[in-house]
Amino acid sequence: MSEINELYQDLILDHTKKPRNFEVLEGASRHVEGYNPLCGDRYTIYVRMEGDVIRDVSFQGSGCAISKSSASMMTTIVKGKTKCEAEAIFENFHKMITGQSGVDKNKIGKLEVFHGVSEFPVRVKCASLAWHTLKAALGGEEKTITTE
Amino acid sequence: MMTTVFDVQQYRKDFPALSQKVYGKPLVYLDNAATAQKPQCVIDTLDRYYSAENANIHRGIHYLSQKATDAFDEARDKVARFINAKESREIIFVRGATEGINLVAQSYVRPLLKPGDEILITWMEHHSNIVPWQMVAEQTGAKLKVTPINDAGELILPEFEKLLSEKTKLVSVTHISNALGTINPVKKIIQMAHALSVPVLVDGAQSVPHQAVDVQDLDADFFVFSGHKLFGPTGIGVVYGKAEHLEKMPPYQGGGDMISAVTFEKTLYNKIPYKFEAGTPHIAGVIGLGSAIDYVSAIGMSRISAYEHELLEYGTRALSKIPGLRLIGTAKEKASILSFVLEAAHPHDIGTILDQEGVAIRAGHHCAMPVMERFGVPATVRASFAFYNTHEDIDALVRAINKVFEVFR
Numbered sequence: 001m002s003e004i005n006e007l008y009q010d011l012i013l014d015h016t017k018k019p020r021n022f023e024v025l026e027g028a029s030r031h032v033e034g035y036n037p038l039c040g041d042r043y044t045i046y047v048r049m050e051g052d053v054i055r056d057v058s059f060q061g062s063g064c065a066i067s068k069s070s071a072s073m074m075t076t077i078v079k080g081k082t083k084c085e086a087e088a089i090f091e092n093f094h095k096m097i098t099g100q101s102g103v104d105k106n107k108i109g110k111l112e113v114f115h116g117v118s119e120f121p122v123r124v125k126c127a128s129l130a131w132h133t134l135k136a137a138l139g140g141e142e143k144t145i146t147t148e
Numbered sequence: 149m150m151t152t153v154f155d156v157q158q159y160r161k162d163f164p165a166l167s168q169k170v171y172g173k174p175l176v177y178l179d180n181a182a183t184a185q186k187p188q189c190v191i192d193t194l195d196r197y198y199s200a201e202n203a204n205i206h207r208g209i210h211y212l213s214q215k216a217t218d219a220f221d222e223a224r225d226k227v228a229r230f231i232n233a234k235e236s237r238e239i240i241f242v243r244g245a246t247e248g249i250n251l252v253a254q255s256y257v258r259p260l261l262k263p264g265d266e267i268l269i270t271w272m273e274h275h276s277n278i279v280p281w282q283m284v285a286e287q288t289g290a291k292l293k294v295t296p297i298n299d300a301g302e303l304i305l306p307e308f309e310k311l312l313s314e315k316t317k318l319v320s321v322t323h324i325s326n327a328l329g330t331i332n333p334v335k336k337i338i339q340m341a342h343a344l345s346v347p348v349l350v351d352g353a354q355s356v357p358h359q360a361v362d363v364q365d366l367d368a369d370f371f372v373f374s375g376h377k378l379f380g381p382t383g384i385g386v387v388y389g390k391a392e393h394l395e396k397m398p399p400y401q402g403g404g405d406m407i408s409a410v411t412f413e414k415t416l417y418n419k420i421p422y423k424f425e426a427g428t429p430h431i432a433g434v435i436g437l438g439s440a441i442d443y444v445s446a447i448g449m450s451r452i453s454a455y456e457h458e459l460l461e462y463g464t465r466a467l468s469k470i471p472g473l474r475l476i477g478t479a480k481e482k483a484s485i486l487s488f489v490l491e492a493a494h495p496h497d498i499g500t501i502l503d504q505e506g507v508a509i510r511a512g513h514h515c516a517m518p519v520m521e522r523f524g525v526p527a528t529v530r531a532s533f534a535f536y537n538t539h540e541d542i543d544a545l546v547r548a549i550n551k552v553f554e555v556f557r
Contacts, residue, residue: 006505013556037517038512039524040525040527063494064493064496066496112304122500
C-alpha cells in the first residue's frame with residue numbers, strides 16, 4: 001500500500017463522509033472550540049458530564065478529512081469513558097501519530113487506522129485537534145484551542 | 149527582429165533545484181508565489197561574494213571593501229533601472245516587501261496621521277498590507293478603510309472612488325493578488341488617488357517576477373517588492389520611494405551607516421537612501437538580487453509575461469474541465485495563479501496527495517484570510533507559476549488532482 005493509501009484508509013474516509021455524533025449536543029455541560037487558522041480546521045466539541053464520566057459527546061465544524069474523521073472517531077470512543085480513561089487513550093494515540101515508541105498496541109483499538117499520520121508530520125496537528133479540544137473541555141478550559 | 153521562441157527547457161537548466169526528484173518523482177514546482185527557485189548565476193554570485201569578495205561596505209579603505217561597495221552600489225543601479233526609478237537614491241534595501249510596507253507605515257504615514265484620518269486598502273491584500281496599517285491606525289487613532297471586490301475577485305472601482313476622500317492619507321494596494329492572481333489597474337487607481345492628492349503605495353511582491361514594472365509611468369509614490377520571489381536570495385527586498393517623499397521622512401531605524409555625524413547631543417542623519425539603511429545591510433543579498441535582475445532582464449520581462457499568460461490560459465482550460473473544481477479568482481486581468489477548491493476534498497488533503505505526486509503547491513489561506521472569507525472557503529489550493537514552468541507541469545498537476553479523486557472516490 002502506498003503512503004497515501006496508508007493515510008487515507010477506508011475507515012477514515014468513511015468517518016469523513018459520514019461523521020458520527022455530528023451535531024450540537026442538547027444539554028451539553030461544556031463546549032470548547034478548536035481552531036487551526038493556518039488550515040482553517042474549526043470544530044466545537046460538546047460534552048455532557050456526569051461526575052467524572054463523559055455521558056455524551058458530539059462535535060460540529062469543518063476541516064480536512066484527517067481532522068474530521070479523527071473528531072468523529074473520537075466521539076465514538078470516549079462516550080461512557082471517564083476523564084482519566086479518555087486522557088489515557090489520547091496519550092497513547094498521540095504517541096502513535098507522532099511516531100514515538102511505547103505505544104500500547106492492545107489499547108489503540110480502531111484508532112490504529114491513523115498510524116499513517118506519523119509519516120506526514122504536518123498532518124499531526126489535524127489528527128490531534130479534536131483530542132486537544134476535548135482535553136481542554138474536560139479540564140474546564142473555555143478558550144479556543146489550537147494545535148498549530 | 150530576432151525570433152522570440154521561448155525556450156523554456158533551456159531556461160530550466162539554469163535552475164538546479166528544478167531537476168531533482170521528490171518521493172522518486174520529478175519535482176513539479178508550482179509554489180512560486182511563495183518563493184521562486186534560484187538560477188545558478190545567483191547561487192554563483194553568492195558563492196563568489198562569500199569566497200572572494202566578502203567585506204563591509206562604505207567604510208573600508210582596503211581593496212575588498214571597495215570591491216564590495218562597488219558591487220553593492222551597482223546592484224542599486226540595477227534595481228533602479230529594472231523598475232525605471234528616476235534615480236538610484238530612490239531605492240532603499242530592506243528585508244522584504246513586508247519590511248518595506250512597515251517602513252512606509254512608520255516613517256511616512258505615521259507622522260501624517262491624526263485621529264479620524266483614513267488609510268485605504270483593498271479586500272484582496274496580503275496580511276502584510278493589512279497589519280502594518282492596523283498598527284499605525286491604532287497608534288494614531290486613524291481608520292482603516294477597505295475597498296470591496298466582486299465575485300470574480302476584481303476591485304470594485306466605483307466603491308474605491310466613494311471611499312477615497314480628503315480624509316484619506318494613503319492608498320495601499322497590491323499590484324497582483326497573491327491569493328487570486330488578479331492584476332489591479334494600479335495606474336488608474338493612482339490617477340484617481342492623485343486627483344485628490346493622496347499618495348499611493350503599490351505592493352509589487354507578486355508583480356515584479358511576472359511583468360515589466362515602470363514606477364514613473366505608474367506614478368507610484370512607493371513601490372515595494374521582495375527579492376526571493378524574483379529568483380534572488382531571501383532576506384532582501386526593496387522600497388522605491390519618490391525622492392521628494394524620502395527626503396522628508398524621518399529614519400526608520402537608528403544605527404550605523406544612516407548617520408553623517410553623531411554626538412551625544414545630536415545626530416545628523418545621512419542622505420537618502422542611506423538614511424533608511426541602518427546597520428550592515430544584507431550585502432550578499434543585494435548583490436545576489438542584482439544578479440537575479442540581470443538574469444530575468446536578459447530573458448526579457450515582456451517575453452516572460454507573454455509566455456506565462458499563455459501558460460495561465462492553458463492551465464485555466466485544463467482545470468476548468470475537472471468536475472467539481474471551482475476556481476477562486478476569475479478576474480479578466482490575471483497573472484500566474486490558479487487558486488481552487490474541490491467538492492471532493494479539503495485543500496489540505498489535496499495538498500498532501502499532490503505533494504506525494506511530486507507536485508508542490510500551497511494549501512491554506514495564503515496570508516489573505518479576508519479573501520478566503522469573501523469567497524466562503526476556509527482555504528484554497530494554489531498553483532502559482534514562474535516562467536520556467538511548462539505545459540507538462542500543468543498536465544502533471546491535473547494528473548495529481550485525478551489521484552485525489554481516486555483516494556476520495
